[in-house]
Amino acid sequence: MKKQPATSLKSKALRMLATREHSRAELKRKLSARAEEGDDVEAVLDRMAETGLQSDERFAESYVRSRAGRLGSNRLQYELIKRGVTADVADTALSEVLEEDELTRARGVWSKKFGQPPEDRQAWARQARFLQSRGFSAEVIRKLLRDGFDEPAEG
Structure with missing residues (x-):
């Protein structure tokens, strides 16, 4: 595959940013794959940041x-x-x-997936693992799934 010159790197960066926002690291990785040896990817990224095109x-x-x-x-x-x-x-x-607070968002995610409280320990564990995989804290999960299978949370 032929590498692209710096002016083409600028246009490629603009096309990527036109579709969605990208972090500087993402743009650097994508542009580095297309840059020739003499091209300065950092200069292109610096210019994009200076002009406010990338943030x-x-x-x-x-x-x-x-x-x-x-x-x-x-x-x-x-x-x-x-x-x-x-x-x-x-x-x-x-x-x-x-x-929204974390508990409200967790309740929304939980209700879309399950909608009803767990009947036993196995169901509680499955629901807790699901919420944990989505990035909710153990405290939020305990508050949401509070029942006879878990110690009551304060608050």
Whole structure:
């Protein structure tokens, strides 16, 4: 596959950003695969950031907004960091974008999947594992699934 020159890297970056927000790390990875040896991917990324075309803050807010209805805060933060966003930017995006509290969001995810309380320990464990895989904290899961199979949570 033929590598693309720097001007083409700019246009490729613009096309990627036109479809959805990307973190700087994502763009760097994608553009590096298409860059020739003399091309300066960092210069293209710096220029995109200077002009406001690429922003990790905007990417993080968009990412959290689009997935907040399905994932817990722990998972959202993990996913953002995995995509190259710093922990500070991820924390800021989570605090600014998430309007509902964690328990309310967990209840929404739980009701779509299950809708009724667990009948026995096995069902409780299955529901708890599901919520945990979605990134909800153990405290939130206990509060949501509070019944005879778990110690009551304070609050």
